[in-house]
Amino acid sequence: xxxxxxxxxxxxxxxxxxxxxxxxxxxxxxxxxxxxxxxxxxxxxxxxxxxxxxxxxxxxxxxxxxxxxxxxxxxxxxxxxxxxxxxxxxxxxxxxxxxxxxxxxxxxxxxxxxxxxxxxxxxxxxxxxxxxxxxxxxxxxxxxxxxxxxxxxxxxxxxxxxxxxxxxxxxxxxxxxxxxxxxxxxxxxxxxxxxxxxxxxxxxxxxxxxxxxxxxxxxxxxxxxxxxxxxxxxxxxxxxxxxxxxxxxxxxxxxxxxxxxxxxxxxxxxxxxxxxxxxxxxxxxxxxxxxxxxxxxxxxxxxxxxxxxxxxxxxxxxxxxxxxxxxxxxxxxxxxxxxxxxxxxxxxxxxxxxxxxxxxxxxxxxxxxxxxxxxxxxxxxxxxxxxxxxxxxxxxxxxxxxxxxxxxxxxxxxxxxxxxxxxxxxxxxxxxxxxxxxxxxxxxxxxxx
Amino acid sequence: xxxxxxxxxxxxxxxxxxxxxxxxxxxxxxxxxxxxxxxxxxxxxxxxxxxxxxxxxxxxxxxxxxxxxxxxxxxxxxxxxxxxxxxxxxxxxxxxxxxxxxxxxxxxxxxxxxxxxxxxxxxxxxxxxxxxxxxxxxxxxxxxxxxxxxxx
Ligand code: SF4
Ligand code: SF4
Ligand code: SF4
Ligand SMILES: [Zn+2]
Ligand SMILES: [Zn+2]
Numbered sequence: 354x355x356x357x358x359x360x361x362x363x364x365x366x367x368x369x370x371x372x373x374x375x376x377x378x379x380x381x382x383x384x385x386x387x388x389x390x391x392x393x394x395x396x397x398x399x400x401x402x403x404x405x406x407x408x409x410x411x412x413x414x415x416x417x418x419x420x421x422x423x424x425x426x427x428x429x430x431x432x433x434x435x436x437x438x439x440x441x442x443x444x445x446x447x448x449x450x451x452x453x454x455x456x457x458x459x460x461x462x463x464x465x466x467x468x469x470x471x472x473x474x475x476x477x478x479x480x481x482x483x484x485x486x487x488x489x490x491x492x493x494x495x496x497x498x499x500x501x502x503x504x505x506x507x508x509x510x511x512x513x514x515x516x517x518x519x520x521x522x523x524x525x526x527x528x529x530x531x532x533x534x535x536x537x538x539x540x541x542x543x544x545x546x547x548x549x550x551x552x553x554x555x556x557x558x559x560x561x562x563x564x565x566x567x568x569x570x571x572x573x574x575x576x577x578x579x580x581x582x583x584x585x586x587x588x589x590x591x592x593x594x595x596x597x598x599x600x601x602x603x604x605x606x607x608x609x610x611x612x613x614x615x616x617x618x619x620x621x622x623x624x625x626x627x628x629x630x631x632x633x634x635x636x637x638x639x640x641x642x643x644x645x646x647x648x649x650x651x652x653x654x655x656x657x658x659x660x661x662x663x664x665x666x667x668x669x670x671x672x673x674x675x676x677x678x679x680x681x682x683x684x685x686x687x688x689x690x691x692x693x694x695x696x697x698x699x700x701x702x703x704x705x706x707x708x709x710x711x712x713x714x715x716x717x718x719x720x721x722x723x724x725x726x727x728x729x730x731x732x733x734x735x736x737x738x739x740x741x742x743x744x745x746x747x748x749x750x751x752x753x754x755x756x757x758x759x760x761x762x763x764x765x766x767x768x769x770x771x772x773x774x775x776x777x778x779x780x781x782x783x784x785x786x787x788x789x790x791x792x793x794x795x796x797x798x799x800x801x802x
Numbered sequence: 803x804x805x806x807x808x809x810x811x812x813x814x815x816x817x818x819x820x821x822x823x824x825x826x827x828x829x830x831x832x833x834x835x836x837x838x839x840x841x842x843x844x845x846x847x848x849x850x851x852x853x854x855x856x857x858x859x860x861x862x863x864x865x866x867x868x869x870x871x872x873x874x875x876x877x878x879x880x881x882x883x884x885x886x887x888x889x890x891x892x893x894x895x896x897x898x899x900x901x902x903x904x905x906x907x908x909x910x911x912x913x914x915x916x917x918x919x920x921x922x923x924x925x926x927x928x929x930x931x932x933x934x935x936x937x938x939x940x941x942x943x944x945x946x947x948x949x950x951x952x953x954x
Binding site: 689691734735736737739 | 914915916942944945
């Protein structure tokens with residue numbers, strides 16, 4: 354039984370031509386089926402669970418498009434991007450790459466760090482990129498400094514200070530943490546410069562995982578980095594790229610690990626592996642961890658502590674782009690999810706985009722404001738105690754499966770709120786920016802960097 | 803019975819999302835069942851409407867021809883009040899139904915599977931309990947907000 358449940362545009366994995374694609378429901382899976390006149394037909398698994406795929410639609414928000422855009426050409430998505438008049442959602446998070454060099458050489462690397470081309474902008478070029486962000490994005494502006502590995506730059510503290518002084522509201526740094534574990538002073542300096550939190554790659558709780566993902570056992574250096582973050586009170590989100598056969602079986606362990614590091618660790622962000630940059634072979638269906646697979650593994654491996662239905666789309670990006678849960682760590686060491694599908698979508702999805710963006714900046718301000726500070730109540734076992742815990746002992750678990758050349762849908766690109774800023778003054782959906790063809794050709798990355 | 807809601811109270815209940823019809827329902831039921839707290843002519847009644855508990859704080863004015871209720875305030879919470887944990891000191895309130903002094907105490911309250919204790923006015927005789935306005939509009943609202951907010 355096979356049924357067409359939707360259509361969109363996608364790309365040919367060989368020539369990157371824009372081609373029509375059908376969404377086909379078959380054996381309770383959703384496939385993207387697309388044909389290139391030159392390179393034939395491709396059938397790619399994008400979801401397991403047809404009902405779930407459809408049901409998520411109720412979380413779709415009313416988009417709030419960007420107020421200003423750099424490109425005026427219509428009807429050519431995704432070929433003339435920047436953003437263009439067809440883009441539906443404004444920017445929530447800007448990725449700013451400050452180098453493509455790295456102190457590691459991972460077999461699987463988004464940025465294809467150290468390869469083919471060199472990108473290492475000067476402070477002036479970085480100033481220009483900040484200015485592009487300020488020109489097009491509304492406050493509060495959240496920038497993630499990324500790479501390559503940003504911490505190989507000795508001038509990272511200056512880069513951060515520059516951004517803050519120009520008016521960027523919130524800066525986080527995406528890092529493998531190696532240098533931060535070795536150089537406490539450097540960590541202090543980027544913190545003092547204004548970095549609010551780290552996006553810290555952490556693929557598993559045993560050394561062999563790192564041998565597979567990074568080519569060497571990095572567990573000890575990772576732990577040293579976390580220890581240093583604890584010392585300087587730098588908040589951390591663990592970023593875990595999930596692949597079957599490598600660390601999918603450890604998602605539960607990563608959650609247990611994260612609990613022990615609360616409140617230094619604020620969240621875990623799981624990224625089901627997408628096929629960008631360097632990867633060894635053409636992906637088969639069984640190489641794919643689609644979003645529902647990941648959520649089911651989390652439920653199974655945490656014995657139901659965090660459940661499939663504890664996750665809801667943020668309703669900011671496309672409903673098939675992400676899922677998020679938020680939990681309070683209770684006195685007995687268990688996590689209590691505050692999110693549940695049972696509550697249904699937010700009542701006011703209309704402004705959800707701004708809410709989600711604000712959430713990053715002042716997540717718990719609302720709660721602090723609503724609680725009276727003078728209270729003679731004992732905190733243990735009381736609601737005030739619960740709120741106190743919620744403010745300091747919480748864990749966000751989120752997931753975003755980036756689209757690669759196989760899975761890409763115009764629909765998801767057009768609703769994207771995570772944009773890479775380019776030196777030539779554009780903002781491009783993160784996935785689209787990184788997508789590359791089978792032989793390594795890209796639509797955007799290598800053209801501008 | 804007539805129910806009078808002064809303008810300043812109307813503004814407050816509007817902000818809290820309480821409908822005038824709900825207030826009427828709470829007062830009517832309390833006046834016929836006599837399930838309410840009383841203190842020097844002041845009344846505190848509650849009624850579950852949908853999945854919220856609506857409280858009305860009101861005075862009864864006995865006029866020449868008919869008596870009417872003057873609403874002092876109204877508030878709500880979704881957290882479910884469960885059993886009384888303890889009863890400490892006197893509260894000044896009387897449980898009208900039992901004609902017994904109600905005490906300040908603690909009640910187990912549940913929300914989204916979380917159970918915690920919270921302060922409340924309790925009647926040890928009938929086991930009923932009432933959350934006061936400060937608690938409902940501050941702490942309990944914050945807890946509910948925690949869950950609500952996370953939906954977005
Ligand atoms: S992804 Fe958005 S901005 Fe880029 S071409 Fe498509 S609609 Fe335009
Ligand atoms: S994946 Fe990250 S740490 Fe590994 S080589 Fe690429 S940039 Fe460096
Ligand atoms: S970056 Fe990719 S996966 Fe994330 S919101 Fe944008 S299009 Fe969706
Ligand atoms: Zn082709
Ligand atoms: Zn009683």
